Amino acid sequence: MKKISLLILTVMVCFFMLSGRKTTLVYQANTIPKEVELWYTTHFYKFQDEVNTLADLANKSTSVNDYDALRTQIKKTRLIYKNIEFIFDYYQTPYNGTYINGAPLPKISEYFEADQVIAPCGLQALDEAVFEVESIENLNHIKDLVTGLKTRVDFITKTHLPIQLKSSQIIECIRSGMVRIFTLGVTGYDTPGSVNGIEESLQSMKSMEQAFMFFEHGMYAEAKPKFKQIKRLFKSGQKMLNGQTNFNDLNRLVFLKEVVNPLYSELLEFQNENNIKLEPYKKHAQDYQAKNIFNINFLKSNFFSELVYLPLDNPKTIALGELLFKDPQLSNKNIMSCLTCHNPEKAFTDGLPKSRSNRAGVFTSRNSPTILNAGYSTRYFLDMRAFDLEKQVMHVVDNDLEFNTDFKTIVRKLNSNSEYVNMFKAAYGDISKVYINERSVSNALAAYVNSLKSFNSAFDQYVRNESDEYPEDAKRGFNLFMGKAACGSCHFAPMFNGTIPPFYLDSESEVLGITQGFDSINPKLDTDLGRMNNGLSGDHQPYYKNSFKTVTIRNIALTAPYMHNGSFETLEEVLEFYNLGGGAGMGLEVENQTLPDTPLDLSKQDIKDIIAFMETLTDVSEYVN
Known part of the structure; x- marks a missing residue:
């Protein structure tokens, strides 16, 4: 009888435990996102209200005596924006960078107004302008910026809201928000005029903590210690930022080691311990599994080379590319290789003011930059004329001061070498019957360059x-x-x-x-x-x-x-x-x-x-x- 009672009790305990875990999963998947959506929407409308207040104030401004009031309202508007930026920027990255809080520089956006120059606009442009010369001309410029900001915020409010979130996306927003604070906030990038980056970073941290707190009533018991640790880290970071009255006094190295990196790691651990399904909204370069922003896997170099002939992490193509990198056969008259300008002992540079050319005593027009970690970029060459590593190879091949040849000649040379024939066939035989061609040569060299990483200093x-x-x-x-x-x-x-x-x-x-x-x-x-x-x-x-x-x-x-x-x-x-x-x-x-x-x-x-x-x-x- 005791055995039967014990069995019934065990079954009931297991049932309630499973039932509790199922309830937690449902809460995480449904209730938490809805709560954060409401919280976010409320703060977004507050931001819109502050922009409207700023617009009213700007329109009434008629003299340089109005600058102080404008500075105060712009500061307030920016601080309110920091409550929502970590989520808004994740879901609306192009719009944010172009119109709301991008660098105060002219730009051409592939997403908006194609082929047309978009003048500096948004919150950073305002932060800069309001601290420039106090003149009527500049005041009119500020009015134009404010009018543009209001138009854009009114538009995006209608199209962006209501928003639909996932639990893992909320955590991803917070993790990326910490990266933003460290790289754009406390560096002053975000506040070119006011240099108010510390206070704004503090506001961002407070807001991200508020969003994270919605997970308090929807987690497994084993995740509670992690939850408490994350709360402590948020408080520690806020205390560190709140104690700084001078932009230059913050110990950014301590902030990185004791707050930023631990939070970035603990948030991922918290997600894993709660079995929160990874459901990313967008593709970006961060590797979601990284636990430190200085880990070698923090950024995915393959993210920057998605449209290449073959993914650049293939060991066969990397080995082949290394041989090609050192081979002078790729140049006209076999007189130079990639090593000519990229010496490993000089961090893959050549130590010269301007790189040597294929002609004695003649040099190219520019210095040779390192190609270590070159794969972590969206544009290549110092003038940014190439859009991926494969195309970078093509520019070197036909440059009259560099390899000064063509792929037809290179392919003929490589086909005469049985070792190359076998290696190209092993790497590219499944893609094309003609496995030594312009794309495969470029791809192999790109794969080797992409493999050159330096993260263990x-x-x-x-x-x-x-x-x-x-x-x-x-x-x-x-x-x-x-x-x-x-x-x-x-x-x-x-x-x-x-x-x-x-x-x-x-x-x-x-x-x-x-x-x-x-x-x-x-x-x-x-x-x-x-x-x-x-x-x-x-x-x-x-x-x-x-x-x-x-x-x-x-x-x-x-x-x-x-x-x-x-x-x-x-x-x-x-x-x-x-x-x-x-x-x-x-x-x-x-x-x-x-x-x-x-x-x-x-x-x-x-x-x-x-x-x-x-x-x-x-x-x-x-x-x-």
């Missing part, structure tokens, strides 16, 4: 908690790089290149006013037109004159000389150039310089510290014998 090991040792001057340098020196607002973590977080869907170029050599007394502007002259009709715009791709600073200690023209010999010269405000800050007429022309006021010690940090990003041991 002293800095990476430290922020991944794999090492406790890290130099004090480099710690100071990192905080300067991501704060006062504003380097991190163009060289975005974790690649420290120009691919824009938090979703890494586009790559930037900048107009810096690069000079012909570093001469602060009698500077001369470099004459290379850059992106404006790359042959693409969409890029032939005045604001791309002298604009060049923002390349990675990883392994920068090995890649001297610097800049597109190789005219800066040392990192000290590079930092002093930025410290002076670029070409415009040195007194040159630079059209549309994107680098602020005001001095950074970096001390000599500051510059030494920043260089110390950058030197800890060196990692080429895998490629050097």
